[in-house]
Amino acid sequence: MTDLTALKAALDGIEMEDNPRLVKQKSRDFFWYSPILKEQLDHVSGELLVTPRTEAEVIRVLKACFELGVPVTPRGSGTGNYGQAMPLSGGVVLSLSAMNAVKEIAPGRVLVEAGALLSKIDIATRAHSGQELRLHPSTYKTSTAAGFVAGGSGGVGSIRWGGLRDLGNVLKLRIVTMEAEPQIIELTGEEVQKAAHAYGTNGIITEVELPLTAAYDWQDVLIGFDNFEAAARFGDALGNQDGMLLKEIAPIAAPVPHDYFLKHQRFIRRDQSVVIVIVAPHSMDALMAFTRRHKGEVLFRTDTATAEEKRGLPPAYELAWNHTTLLGLRVDPTITYLQVLYPFPNQIERAMKMVKIFGDEVPAHLEFVRFDGNITCFGLPIVRYTTPGRLEEIIRIHEDNGCPIFNPHRYTLEEGGMKQTDEVQLAFKRQADPKGLLNPGKMIGWENPDFDFSSQTTYLFPGLKAAG
Numbered sequence: 001m002t003d004l005t006a007l008k009a010a011l012d013g014i015e016m017e018d019n020p021r022l023v024k025q026k027s028r029d030f031f032w033y034s035p036i037l038k039e040q041l042d043h044v045s046g047e048l049l050v051t052p053r054t055e056a057e058v059i060r061v062l063k064a065c066f067e068l069g070v071p072v073t074p075r076g077s078g079t080g081n082y083g084q085a086m087p088l089s090g091g092v093v094l095s096l097s098a099m100n101a102v103k104e105i106a107p108g109r110v111l112v113e114a115g116a117l118l119s120k121i122d123i124a125t126r127a128h129s130g131q132e133l134r135l136h137p138s139t140y141k142t143s144t145a146a147g148f149v150a151g152g153s154g155g156v157g158s159i160r161w162g163g164l165r166d167l168g169n170v171l172k173l174r175i176v177t178m179e180a181e182p183q184i185i186e187l188t189g190e191e192v193q194k195a196a197h198a199y200g201t202n203g204i205i206t207e208v209e210l211p212l213t214a215a216y217d218w219q220d221v222l223i224g225f226d227n228f229e230a231a232a233r234f235g236d237a238l239g240n241q242d243g244m245l246l247k248e249i250a251p252i253a254a255p256v257p258h259d260y261f262l263k264h265q266r267f268i269r270r271d272q273s274v275v276i277v278i279v280a281p282h283s284m285d286a287l288m289a290f291t292r293r294h295k296g297e298v299l300f301r302t303d304t305a306t307a308e309e310k311r312g313l314p315p316a317y318e319l320a321w322n323h324t325t326l327l328g329l330r331v332d333p334t335i336t337y338l339q340v341l342y343p344f345p346n347q348i349e350r351a352m353k354m355v356k357i358f359g360d361e362v363p364a365h366l367e368f369v370r371f372d373g374n375i376t377c378f379g380l381p382i383v384r385y386t387t388p389g390r391l392e393e394i395i396r397i398h399e400d401n402g403c404p405i406f407n408p409h410r411y412t413l414e415e416g417g418m419k420q421t422d423e424v425q426l427a428f429k430r431q432a433d434p435k436g437l438l439n440p441g442k443m444i445g446w447e448n449p450d451f452d453f454s455s456q457t458t459y460l461f462p463g464l465k466a467a468g
């Protein structure tokens with residue numbers, strides 16, 4: 001139990017909230033996408049929400065928490081969907097939302113504070129010099145720069161630029177460590193990997209430098225196909241077109257687009273699989289020509305739609321990535337989803353094999369990306385959920401068929417990722433968080449070095465068990 005009185009005294013002058021209802025609200029993210037995590041994490045709450053305005057205040061918070069042994073879980077906007085930002089051991093929820101300045105814009109790069117919203121960064125860089133971020137999650141409007149780097153992986157723009165894991169897609173991270181005397185460390189180049197996608201377990205990011213590219217007046221296009229395989233093959237072929245500038249290619253199987261994209265429903269027949277495309281205006285004619293070659297049906301395009309047709313429609317990126325599942329959950333709260341990689345060069349064959357095995361139990365949703373220099377696809381298929389056992393079976397069948405799963409029903413870094421501890425991140429945690437107070441329970445390699453990842457058992461953080 002945290003000595004809140006001593007902590008509050010030490011943090012005097014920094015914005016704090018201890019109303020349990022409000023603290024619990026800010027202790028949650030989109031963990032409830034998963035019926036498994038919903039059950040495990042629903043009760044989780046921090047004890048104190050602290051909102052620093054400056055890096056100096058972050059240092060004060062970490063110093064006090066280190067001294068008192070209080071866990072600290074950083075938070076951007078809480079849009080992660082595997083409980084990344086949930087404080088499994090209670091303690092402080094450290095909201096970086098008030099540190100949101102865009103500090104410097106230069107050709108090809110922008111330096112921002114941790115809590116800057118991605119969409120706000122683009123407003124500033126567009127106005128400054130016609131530049132924008134290379135990639136963003138579909139939570140563009142709500143998610144923060146540091147939250148994306150620490151908890152996300154890629155998204156809109158990944159068809160051109162790859163993912164956050166690729167060297168060059170995060171230029172610099174400025175980190176505050178959790179020590180008696182917190183240090184400031186700047187990570188660049190290879191070193192960025194120490195704290196990127198580490199869920200805030202080994203340092204608090206206070207600044208992020210990201211690369212920029214030329215901004216365009218991107219246009220949304222929905223293209224219909226009579227069967228999913230044609231949609232998937234179109235997406236794959238389109239991704240391999242060298243002359244078109246595209247930001248997003250996502251084939252989604254019928255009846256998901258019709259049934260879940262309620263605002264676009266009037267444009268889509270129920271039996272149509274749809275490819276969501278975001279294209280630069282100068283590539284639109286080429287896209288139309290390519291669509292005709294593949295006998296796709298253009299269902300909707302923002303550049304020719306009337307103001308009346310466009311009224312109230314979300315941008316196409318809010319139909320894609322994890323937004324597809326969100327729209328589905330609004331129609332049918334019993335569904336859930338998976339995250340799959342269909343490795344190059346057999347991505348279409350593997351995706352189609354899963355479609356044949358599962359049919360409408362697991363409607364397909366592909367996201368084409370550049371991955372290690374090749375065009376391939378991730379999958380975010382909807383799962384018509386029945387039981388935990390069947391979900392596990394669906395995962396196993398994918399893996400047995402060469403389709404690795406990044407399990408979105410686990411809250412640890414390892415189980416949601418490569419099923420092994422990232423030794424670089426673990427070593428950095430030993431240096432930057434020697435007491436293990438940052439976002440406890442998320443890095444198995446720290447909590448239980450002997451955990452056997454081949455054992456098929458799910459890791460259960462003892463601190464969480466005690467609280468449950």
Ligand SMILES: Cc1cc2nc3c(=O)[nH]c(=O)nc-3n(C[C@H](O)[C@H](O)[C@H](O)COP(=O)(O)OP(=O)(O)OC[C@H]3O[C@@H](n4cnc5c(N)ncnc54)[C@H](O)[C@@H]3O)c2cc1C
Pocket residue numbers: 029030073074075076077078079080081084085086096114136137138139142143144145146147148149150151152153154155156198199200201203204205206321322323326439
């Ligand atoms: C509808 C929906 C769509 C999504 N689409 C995508 C997508 O397209 N691509 C994608 O990659 N993800 C996606 N996500 C996941 C999530 O939105 C992104 O990863 C997002 O960028 C997280 O940003 P956030 O500010 O909400 O971070 P949070 O959820 O608040 O935090 C994410 C993680 O980062 C840590 N963290 C936050 N701030 C800091 C900091 N300053 N220092 C250290 N650690 C920190 C947190 O502790 C947590 O572990 C989606 C989620 C939803 C619900």
